[in-house]
Amino acid sequence: AQKITQTQPGMFVQEKEAVTLDCTYDTSDQSYGLFWYKQPSSGEMIFLIYQGSYDEQNATEGRYSLNFQKARKSANLVISASQLGDSAMYFCAMREGLITGGGNKLTFGTGTQLKVEL
Amino acid sequence: DAGVTQSPTHLIKTRGQHVTLRCSPISGHKSVSWYQQVLGQGPQFIFQYYEKEERGRGNFPDRFSARQFPNYSSELNVNALLLGDSALYLCASSLEAGGGNNSPLHFGNGTRLTVT
Numbered sequence: 001a002q003k004i005t006q007t008q009p010g011m012f013v014q015e016k017e018a019v020t021l022d023c024t025y026d027t028s029d030q031s032y033g034l035f036w037y038k039q040p041s042s043g044e045m046i047f048l049i050y051q052g053s054y055d056e057q058n059a060t061e062g063r064y065s066l067n068f069q070k071a072r073k074s075a076n077l078v079i080s081a082s083q084l085g086d087s088a089m090y091f092c093a094m095r096e097g098l099i100t101g102g103g104n105k106l107t108f109g110t111g112t113q114l115k116v117e118l
Numbered sequence: 119d120a121g122v123t124q125s126p127t128h129l130i131k132t133r134g135q136h137v138t139l140r141c142s143p144i145s146g147h148k149s150v151s152w153y154q155q156v157l158g159q160g161p162q163f164i165f166q167y168y169e170k171e172e173r174g175r176g177n178f179p180d181r182f183s184a185r186q187f188p189n190y191s192s193e194l195n196v197n198a199l200l201l202g203d204s205a206l207y208l209c210a211s212s213l214e215a216g217g218g219n220n221s222p223l224h225f226g227n228g229t230r231l232t233v234t
Contacts, residue, residue, distance in 0.1 A: 004160075006142050013193075039212075042227060043206055043208075043227050043228045043230070044225055044226065044227040044228065045161070045208060045210070045223075045225035045226075046225075047222045047223065047224060050222055071167065091160050091161075093160070103166050103168075103173045103174040104149055104151040104154075104163075104166045104173070104174065104210065104221075104223055105163045105166065105174050105176065106161075106163065106214055106223060107152075107163070108160030108162075109160055110158075110160055111159075111160055112161060
């Protein structure tokens with residue numbers, strides 16, 4: 001089974017609108033972390049937001065928020081007030097074994113290509 | 119402050135050759151990880167090094183090796199290159215060996231390797 005599933009290969013959103021990028025995950029660990037990264041066409045991976053499995057509140061970072069539903073094993077990224085510069089590939093990733101020492105192994109999904117239009 | 123720097127940015131090699139990719143972490147970061155990103159896919163974990171010791175290894179053949187130097191920079195070596203090794207190789211650094219929000223991975227721009 002896929003550990004990280006991103007079911008939207010591509011998404012379109014109009015400038016200034018909000019958009020939700022879906023991510024579901026699969027793990028038997030009790031302690032894990034979920035990340036979202038943005039990858040522009042230049043190739044670098046830009047860290048956006050993090051949610052720990054024991055965090056009770058949804059993470060927020062500026063225009064980014066993470067809609068964490070633990071029982072459903074979903075960690076959707078919400079981008080508010082989309083900008084043209086938000087056009088990029090977005091990856092959801094998971095780090096397992098935070099307590100047992102999972103190290104820096106992140107498991108990534110296949111990504112969602114977001115296109116922001118005027 | 120400088121981010122994670124990788125060199126070279128692009129590289130073209132022939133099947134069977136050997137390649138060395140280099141990475142300098144963010145100042146103060148002691149952990150370096152390497153990822154391979156094949157076109158159209160998410161990055162795949164190759165190695166993690168922390169304080170010069172290997173802390174994790176992904177499902178890659180022994181042709182892939184890495185090391186970390188006393189200044190925390192790192193090299194990824196790939197021997198006997200195959201066409202399938204063509205990919206973007208990303209280096210990431212973090213303050214600690216692993217954790218949560220306190221130690222997110224910061225990635226470099228990557229080295230794009232083409233094997234012909």
